[in-house]
Amino acid sequence: MSKPKVLVARAIFPETIDRLAQHFEVESNQADEAWSKAQLIGKLQGKVGVFTTGSERIDAELLDACPDLKICANMAVGYNNFDTDAMTAHGVLGTNAPDVLTETTADFGFALLMATARRIAESEHFLRAGKWQKWAYDMFSGSDIHGSTLGIIGMGRIGQGIAKRGAHGFGMKVIYHNRSRLDAALEAECKASYVGKEELLKTADHVVLVVPYTPASHHTIGAAEIALMKPTATLINIARGGIVDDAALAVALRERRIAAAGLDVFEGEPKVHPDLLTVPNVVLTPHIASATVPTRKAMADLAVDNLVGYLVNGKPLTPVNPAVLAPK
Secondary structure: OOOEEEEOOOOOOHHHHHHHHOEEEOOOOOOOOOOOOHHHHOOOOOOEEEEEOOOEEEEEHHHHHHHOEEEEEOOOOOOOOOOOHHHHHOOOEEEEEEOHHHHHHHHHHHHHHHHHHHHHHHHHHHHHOOOOOOOOOOOOOOOOOOHHHHHHHHOOHHHHHHHHHHHHHOEEEEEOOOOOOOOHHHHHOEEEEOOOOHHHHHHOOOOOOOOOOOOOOOOOOOOHHHHOOOOEEEEOOOOOOOOOOOHHHHHHHOOOOOOOEEOOOOOOOOOOHHHHHOOOOEEOOOOOOOOHHHHHHHHHHHHHHHHHHHOOOOOOOOEEEEEHOOOO
């Protein structure tokens, strides 16, 4: 009896391929080629499942052309590459990889905050360029982390992890804004106080964005929001590209209307707005907040578990459009 066919759309750990091969006939992309939509559609012919990494767009056009497809398993917590309405209409399940990357991503978010506030990247570039000739009292003076006010927009698991690091590790005052307020016990655990978005932007010394991308959250931070922030404030985005208006941010950084920014995600990534590359007061990283080997393996394992769980056992672990599973 032949095995169901699945596609792995990007290069991944060899042991991940081995796990899939126990249950499926696997076509993989270990050469990590950047397939066009037409090429992806071609590769998906006859496939019932696809292992995606967040960069493969699954929309109505693709689904119309891939009638055998039953599940798209994202190796990411975010799934804005999925048109979930179209997937549900086509009876195709989507899954993601939450929880397993929470602490690693919170670590990175705090690392990016510290690097930005303390001007680490800017000062390293200065040193590497051979410009350090003498010490000066104000050389690369940045902002304090300890005792400052941390503002978090998006208080899910990762936001809570960042809040705990700030409050418990650095004695920061933590304020947050979220679609819904946390219960009192969780607020106490995070030592965090709920405030309106405008108050957060006006008050925080460091603003960290950890909201999922949706049409409603597009440009959560634009020129108007940046204008509310302190000129000494820093802005950190580890959420998704499109949450920040990158063009407006570049202007604000160049004009020193805020002190600095740290960005791990970008509009239209892997392209980066060219103006961001020419301002010195920004730390730029290539979407690596979850990039530790144990965490990336755990993300891959969860994607495999979802493929096996649904296609073999009928029970996916982390569906994002569970209406597909409802009895017909």
